[in-house]
Amino acid sequence: MDHKTPEAVELMGNTNGSYDNEKEEKHAPPVSGLTVITAVLFITGEMTGSGVLALPKAVKDAGWVGIFLIFMCAGISSFTGTVLGRCWTLLRENKPELRQHCADPYPTIGFNTFGKPGKIIVNISVYFTLYGVCVVLLLIASGNVQSLLSQVNVDMSLCYWVMIIGGALAPFCWLKSPKDFWPIALGATVTTVIACILIFIQAMMDVEKAHNATVAHIEQGEVFERGFETFFLAFGMILFCFGGMAAFPTIQADMREPSRFPKAVIVAMASILCMYIPVGATGFAVYGDLVADNIFDSLTQGPMKSVATVLITMHLVFAYVIIQNPLSQVFEMPLNLPDEFGLKRVLVRTSITVVVIFTAESCPRFGHILALVGGSAVTLNTFVFPSIFFWKITRMHGKEWEGATMPKWEIPLHVIIITIGVIGGVSATYSAIRGITDPTAFVPPCYVNITAASAMGGGGGSH
Template structure:
């Protein structure tokens, strides 16, 4: 006990309360040996393995799946290997991140009961305040980029759907319209109220992937004829695949596995956090069942003419329309959910009350305006997708988990129990960090180069609305 009546761990009040509740019998806290970790915190309620799998699957799938065929086109068939590789690394680093969080709540049980920002907290435990700041910057840059991509794809899908009923309006206008419609929904409180909708996103994306594959298979003959006609008219044309195209594809594929920032939050809400590695493995298997067929069939059918958005390559009809509606529903709800933590990080330092009010409306409306402005500035979503995937997502998925695990694993002494790192894991972590740094830097460089390349430059909407809309809504196809 310290002089003020509290023990060194700050639990003096709880001990006094236990003493009163037990009729004067003093409560004795369990003691642990110096090298023995305290037991993991288990909850009476929370997410099960099944519900956690649904959360991870619904949170990670969606916008990225539409760009997978284009990513495979840019990389060639090795793109399928990249999808498997990213899924495998994400499974490993996701479970590693889970082991970090499980170790932290073993040593600091109070965090297991309530922690709003577990990923930055892991960074804090590993590298202090610098670790927390870097993780926050990376996570919120990812969220901002995802909001831009979601808005662009949702607007493009709605533009394409209405074009089929002779409503022709520029994508640039739809970005402002959809952003304005969604703005009031972003004024609402915590996204936990919309979690059933997020779970439904898993089913909508899964059904949409099945419909996309069916329609693509039905398009085999049409795509073959159009490809042969093109090469007959242009016999000397060859599609170029080089360094830039490969790492643009790598960035796009990384974006598809960009939900790692939410993993500690999901684990923190689980009834038994120790089962998170098993949860990640099951979720990644489910995600691959959606990603591989869409990427392989999309590129296999449409080849080098596949569009940035696979919907632009599909033959218009009931299947394409239904799939587009399902994905658009997913994107709009995901936009509202993802913008919420982005808003909260700006509201906290400004002391905005956690209730509906003028300050909240102003701040969240300004965020929406900045998202719309970014989308209007770079309307080709594939470039933003590759930029976010190559930079922040690479850090969150490849570099940070292995780095934090390594750092925490070397921490010893009371009251911390060190993580156990097997010898075979050391070269694996080194390889993942090297791949992450080299691949991420290369993908970021390729994405920035593509954005500013004069030959492939897509003008902002406020510079040339006609050219911007045409370049953004197509991106490929016959």
């Protein structure tokens, strides 16, 4: 996303200049930007990956109703994603200063609906999500590398791999915006698709072995008990799997035709479901209550598991680059950095990478962190904000802006979505905080006890 002038960044509600003189400019196609296909790749690439590894565990915690939760979250994300796209399209078409590329479109929507408080709340939610996801991606990628190399007797602490991989990715994070690295999005999507296929095949090959283990487990009298906390932890985890809404407006702002973003959202969600459902359902069906937090820890060791681990790790590093980009841009805006590549951009984005690495070293175990991010910020970004913002726009500009109207059939749908988001989000956040504060879940930071941190976090098993 190209940076706007400082005046355009701050002046989100003021429409200086003649709107009539710019009508033709509004509909003129940009000379460059993402197409619908590349937008689909970015949405799919940044939403899938780490979450798919935890889906079988989420289905286990919720029971088979977890499959319904996956469909429900996908459907709501598709709807609210298109609603968010409608919000940005309406603002862009009716506020001339927003037709330039915008570095923070989601907070800008919040500003134009609820003023500075709206922008502040969205900023906190969006960038908490992006920051938390960056930490998680780095930890899982490092754990996967540690696990793979341990098979060839290369025994190096997870804590070192976090620094090595984080440092290696820093130069790729210097690229300006998504349209500058669309091949990374393609790589993120393709690697995940192939990895999901391999996970599915290996799980089917493990049916007999997993059945015997389950029978032995039952004979020992060990039965997994589901309850309030496990259900809403599962809900938070599934929400995390659809946690890319924070980056949706950023992707839309980089499209040649932003008004076609809803089409990209629907296609991307359908593609994501084609990956999530087979892995989530098959993982729980095969391994049952014995399925691990990370599906890789349940798969039988072999070539398919190794290749799938490599592919998912590739996805994680690709997704890390995609997701850190909007996080970087928000810190660059107050500094008025030029669009051109330069030393200041390198320093700012490298500093962000250092902070992410430090956080990962401080929190090497991250299972409940995912549920916390999913239940709090992701719930707001996905379930609550889009509906509330669109509702507010229709109330404010319904009589003057074309398209700023809400059909009557949408009203109860928005109410239901907001209600589910608030109740589910609060419950999932409460369950996650309870899990985090559990003394048995505490793992010392890498700089306190590097051995304990590596043993607990290795391989991404905590995911």
